[in-house]
Amino acid sequence: MGKAKGELVQGTLDMLILKTLARAPMHGYGIAQSIQQISDEVLRVEEGSLYPALHRLELDGFIDSDWGQSANHRRAKYYKLTALGHRRLSREANNWSRLAQAIARVMEMA
Amino acid sequence: MRFFKKLRRRWQLDRDLEDELRFHLESKAADTGDASTARRLVGNPTALAETCRDMWTFAFLESAWQDLRYALRTLGKSPGFVFVAVAALAFGIGADTAVFTIGSAAFSWDLGIDHPERVVFLEIDDPSQAGGFESSFLNYAALKSEIHSLSSLMAYRWMPANVSGKGVLPERYHCVQMTANAFSMFGRNPLMGRYFTMEDQHPGAAPVVVLSYHLWQERFGKDPSIVGRTLRVDAEPRVVIGVMPAGMQFPENAELWTPLVSERDWLSGGRGAPLFFGRLADGVKLAAARSELSTIARRFARQRPESYRGLLIDVQPIFELMGFYHARALGAAVFCAVGFVLLIACADVANLLLARAASRSREISIRMAIGAGRWRIVRQLLIESLVLAAGGGFFGWLIAFTGLRWFDSSTSQAPRPLWLDFSMNTRVFLYLAAISIGTGILFGLAPALRLARLDVHNAIKDGGHAAAGGTRGRSLANLLVIAEIVLCVILLAGAGLTIRSAMNLYGAPVGVNTAGVLTMRINLPQAKYARPEDELAFHARLKTRLESLPGVEVASMASDLPMRSSRLVSYDVEGSAPDAGHSPRVGSLLIGTDYFRVMQVKPLSGRASVNAGEVIVNQSFAQKVWPGENALGKRLRLVKNKTPQPWLTIAGVAPDILQNFRHPVQRDPMIYLPYAGESPGGVFVIARTRVPAATLAEAFRQEPPALDPDVAAFEIQTLESRIAQQRLNVGAFSAVFTTFAMVALLLAAVGLYAVMAHSVSRRTQEIGIRMAIGGARHDILALLFGEAMRPLAIGLTVGLPLAFGVTRVLQASLVGVAPGDPITFAGVVVVMVLAGVLGCAIPARRATRVDPLVALRCE
Numbered sequence: 001m002g003k004a005k006g007e008l009v010q011g012t013l014d015m016l017i018l019k020t021l022a023r024a025p026m027h028g029y030g031i032a033q034s035i036q037q038i039s040d041e042v043l044r045v046e047e048g049s050l051y052p053a054l055h056r057l058e059l060d061g062f063i064d065s066d067w068g069q070s071a072n073h074r075r076a077k078y079y080k081l082t083a084l085g086h087r088r089l090s091r092e093a094n095n096w097s098r099l100a101q102a103i104a105r106v107m108e109m110a
Numbered sequence: 111m112r113f114f115k116k117l118r119r120r121w122q123l124d125r126d127l128e129d130e131l132r133f134h135l136e137s138k139a140a141d142t143g144d145a146s147t148a149r150r151l152v153g154n155p156t157a158l159a160e161t162c163r164d165m166w167t168f169a170f171l172e173s174a175w176q177d178l179r180y181a182l183r184t185l186g187k188s189p190g191f192v193f194v195a196v197a198a199l200a201f202g203i204g205a206d207t208a209v210f211t212i213g214s215a216a217f218s219w220d221l222g223i224d225h226p227e228r229v230v231f232l233e234i235d236d237p238s239q240a241g242g243f244e245s246s247f248l249n250y251a252a253l254k255s256e257i258h259s260l261s262s263l264m265a266y267r268w269m270p271a272n273v274s275g276k277g278v279l280p281e282r283y284h285c286v287q288m289t290a291n292a293f294s295m296f297g298r299n300p301l302m303g304r305y306f307t308m309e310d311q312h313p314g315a316a317p318v319v320v321l322s323y324h325l326w327q328e329r330f331g332k333d334p335s336i337v338g339r340t341l342r343v344d345a346e347p348r349v350v351i352g353v354m355p356a357g358m359q360f361p362e363n364a365e366l367w368t369p370l371v372s373e374r375d376w377l378s379g380g381r382g383a384p385l386f387f388g389r390l391a392d393g394v395k396l397a398a399a400r401s402e403l404s405t406i407a408r409r410f411a412r413q414r415p416e417s418y419r420g421l422l423i424d425v426q427p428i429f430e431l432m433g434f435y436h437a438r439a440l441g442a443a444v445f446c447a448v449g450f451v452l453l454i455a456c457a458d459v460a461n462l463l464l465a466r467a468a469s470r471s472r473e474i475s476i477r478m479a480i481g482a483g484r485w486r487i488v489r490q491l492l493i494e495s496l497v498l499a500a501g502g503g504f505f506g507w508l509i510a511f512t513g514l515r516w517f518d519s520s521t522s523q524a525p526r527p528l529w530l531d532f533s534m535n536t537r538v539f540l541y542l543a544a545i546s547i548g549t550g551i552l553f554g555l556a557p558a559l560r561l562a563r564l565d566v567h568n569a570i571k572d573g574g575h576a577a578a579g580g581t582r583g584r585s586l587a588n589l590l591v592i593a594e595i596v597l598c599v600i601l602l603a604g605a606g607l608t609i610r611s612a613m614n615l616y617g618a619p620v621g622v623n624t625a626g627v628l629t630m631r632i633n634l635p636q637a638k639y640a641r642p643e644d645e646l647a648f649h650a651r652l653k654t655r656l657e658s659l660p661g662v663e664v665a666s667m668a669s670d671l672p673m674r675s676s677r678l679v680s681y682d683v684e685g686s687a688p689d690a691g692h693s694p695r696v697g698s699l700l701i702g703t704d705y706f707r708v709m710q711v712k713p714l715s716g717r718a719s720v721n722a723g724e725v726i727v728n729q730s731f732a733q734k735v736w737p738g739e740n741a742l743g744k745r746l747r748l749v750k751n752k753t754p755q756p757w758l759t760i761a762g763v764a765p766d767i768l769q770n771f772r773h774p775v776q777r778d779p780m781i782y783l784p785y786a787g788e789s790p791g792g793v794f795v796i797a798r799t800r801v802p803a804a805t806l807a808e809a810f811r812q813e814p815p816a817l818d819p820d821v822a823a824f825e826i827q828t829l830e831s832r833i834a835q836q837r838l839n840v841g842a843f844s845a846v847f848t849t850f851a852m853v854a855l856l857l858a859a860v861g862l863y864a865v866m867a868h869s870v871s872r873r874t875q876e877i878g879i880r881m882a883i884g885g886a887r888h889d890i891l892a893l894l895f896g897e898a899m900r901p902l903a904i905g906l907t908v909g910l911p912l913a914f915g916v917t918r919v920l921q922a923s924l925v926g927v928a929p930g931d932p933i934t935f936a937g938v939v940v941v942m943v944l945a946g947v948l949g950c951a952i953p954a955r956r957a958t959r960v961d962p963l964v965a966l967r968c969e
Binding site for chain 2: 074077
């Protein structure tokens with residue numbers, strides 16, 4: 001896995017993937033790059049956790065996959081969000097913000 | 111949906127994943143400009159691929175598939191074992207399925223009405239006169255209004271009738287007179303037209319008839335315009351008002367229905383009283399109905415003691431009247447018998463598997479040592495067993511199919527209910543699948559569990575002898591063999607008894623020359639032939655016409671045929687004091703002139719033909735009533751309704767003929783009376799032919815309608831085939847039991863052989879040692895035989911008393927032999943011992959041929 005400060009729990013990785021795909025359909029490499037860039041290199045997604053997560057999400061029906069052409073005309077597998085995936089994303093996002101606010105309140109208590 | 115997507119993806123997964131990862135690597139390499147770093151960063155691609163694959167695989171199914179392929183491979187290596195096992199299972203499963211098919215067809219009692227189990231009939235015992243109570247329409251109306259436990263009271267009466275029409279020969283069908291309210295009870299709408307209403311039941315209403323689907327299909331070819339046509343039913347024109355849907359046949363085998371007209375049809379007219387029936391009201395139990403009706407019966411008896419004293423009314427389910435209901439016990443017996451065969455087959459295969467397990471313990475222990483869980487091993491072995499069972503099931507299906515075809519064709523001539531259909535439907539296939547899987551698990555479980563409990567360490571060291579070879583393994587194998595022998599003994603006993611029964615039956619000579627006699631039945635409609643003279647005239651004309659056919663020697667008629675039945679009559683003998691109210695009874699037959707000529711029976715004394723005022727008796731009767739005397743010239747008279755009839759002189763004494771099918775080997779006393787034109791049940795017309803009797807069948811069928819288009823000829827058969835059919839029941843039963851017993855015997859012998867062979871191979875070293883230190887061949891033989899005969903002896907000791915008890919069930923179908931017949935049981939012991947000896951002989955011989963040196967060295 002990655003560095004200690006960049007470690008992601010499995011559930012959060014799923015949520016990040018779903019959020020990335022909510023913006024646009026993307027292939028696996030693109031998802032990893034996107035998360036890395038947007039988080040300013042803090043979050044690094046390794047292939048060893050990315051692809052199992054993608055396959056698991058597809059199995060559960062949150063994302064769909066299809067083969068397509070990449071930007072440089074190479075064959076790549078593109079993933080997109082399903083309706084179920086959208087619902088899951090919003091639920092996870094709510095849970096995450098509640099969790100984050102709770103942690104923030106405790107930390108502010110000092 | 112997701113499942114299928116998953117399935118599809120699974121096949122492409124490896125390729126897809128490779129492509130996906132390659133793209134990822136290339137993109138990364140392109141971005142970072144460094145190919146080698148990119149590859150290193152990815153980590154272990156194999157592990158990654160495996161992780162992803164794990165998510166997509168159906169782990170359980172895939173390893174099961176693996177197990178299956180492995181099972182097929184290992185089984186393929188021992189074709190002999192597979193052949194024996196599959197053959198044994200095929201016989202067991204096939205026989206079981208065939209019996210199940212026949213049983214579920216014969217015992218399903220489908221009348222085509224709603225809830226037939228709630229329909230009951232009234233069993234009325236009227237001591238003053240049989241059928242007297244039911245013959246009164248007033249009684250029916252009174253009962254109908256008083257009964258509460260039945261939703262309504264209905265009645266029917268069997269009235270087989272000739273159905274005639276234009277252009278087609280008349281035929282005889284099972285017609286039923288029924289009250290109109292019965293149809294609404296059935297809960298089935300007519301296929302076409304309507305059924306009876308109360309108006310049709312009024313005297314003076316236009317005569318109508320409702321047809322069954324079967325009749326409509328068979329006689330009228332599903333003619334859509336049948337409703338409204340007129341048919342002649344027993345010479346009476348009736349309008350067809352409706353056709354009932356397929357499968358509806360209440361009562362059993364009914365082919366058409368006519369209304370039971372109030373009052374007029376109620377009186378017997380020689381046809382017997384109507385049967386009262388009805389459906390139990392909602393929520394009412396049979397016991398409640400019984401008690402209500404016995405109360406009502408007592409009330410009738412009180413109110414009209416001169417007519418109905420001692421009247422009893424009982425309520426029975428309508429099933430009691432149905433064909434095979436009484437054969438339930440017999441059917442269960444056959445089903446158990448075939449279940450025994452299946453169990454024996456399973457025990458055999460289990461033993462074979464146990465023997466085989468010994469040689470596989472090394473392989474299994476290695477597998478367990480490198481990490482296979484116990485359950486994985488058990489699953490592997492069970493899958494092997496299921497493969498064997500599937501093979502047995504497939505071939506068993508073939509065997510069942512052939513057996514059913516044979517059974518169907520061999521019993522097609524016997525009287526069979528219309529609805530009997532021996533085809534293998536879904537229910538049968540489900541049963542076949544269920545017992546295949548069940549037997550697979552049954553015989554596979556013990557060896558599998560035994561192997562899985564192996565002590566891995568010792569098994570690898572020992573080279574396989576400990577597993578399944580220890581005392582516990584042997585005792586299980588012995589136990590199985592003992593069980594096989596017990597079941598086999600029971601089957602052999604049943605077979606032996608039925609064989610002797612059949613031999614008695616077929617061996618008993620009928621007393622007439624059955625070859626070359628053609629028979630047919632006709633029934634003259636009462637409407638046209640009300641006077642005896644009319645009937646006599648018809649029969650005389652028919653006789654002339656038949657005798658004028660080329661190939662016919664002489665024709666005659668009788669009220670019944672040999673090996674069927676006779677009518678009991680009361681009689682008085684001249685010169686003996688009449689015992690008031692208790693005249694003795696004897697079987698009687700009404701015969702035409704030339705009856706004995708057709709049967710080619712010569713009288714022992716006197717004449718062979720009987721005129722008015724005379725009677726012919728058979729020898730048994732003569733010897734019973736006038737022992738040691740000459741019966742000719744003596745007189746007797748019949749007693750009808752306690753009134754003596756005029757005296758009859760004995761004109762001849764005939765030899766004994768087997769008349770009653772219920773006593774197929776007994777020679778009952780019989781008297782023969784001249785036919786005088788009274789035949790409410792129809793008569794048999796018989797003729798002796800010079801040419802093969804069957805060739806004249808068609809000609810015979812045309813003759814009665816040629817004289818009168820309303821008279822149908824039916825049941826045209828040769829006397830030989832009739833009698834063969836009578837005996838068919840016992841013959842078929844015996845054949846079935848014998849087949850099962852033979853198969854079981856073969857399987858038990860194979861079982862003994864397998865146990866013995868395994869025991870010998872296990873003890874090769876020991877035998878070698880014994881021979882090396884001086885044991886002679888016959889000592890070894892004695893040792894082995896003694897060991898093998900022990901389970902045989904135990905099996906016989908347990909099995910014989912069990913067989914004795916079980917075969918009691920067969921008592922009703924046995925002819926001339928008691929269920930405890932010692933000869934049969936002695937035969938069983940002999941056959942069983944022979945089979946056991948044969949089964950042990952080969953391995954025992956092989957054991958003595960062992961070269962001690964080889965044996966000592968081998969493992």
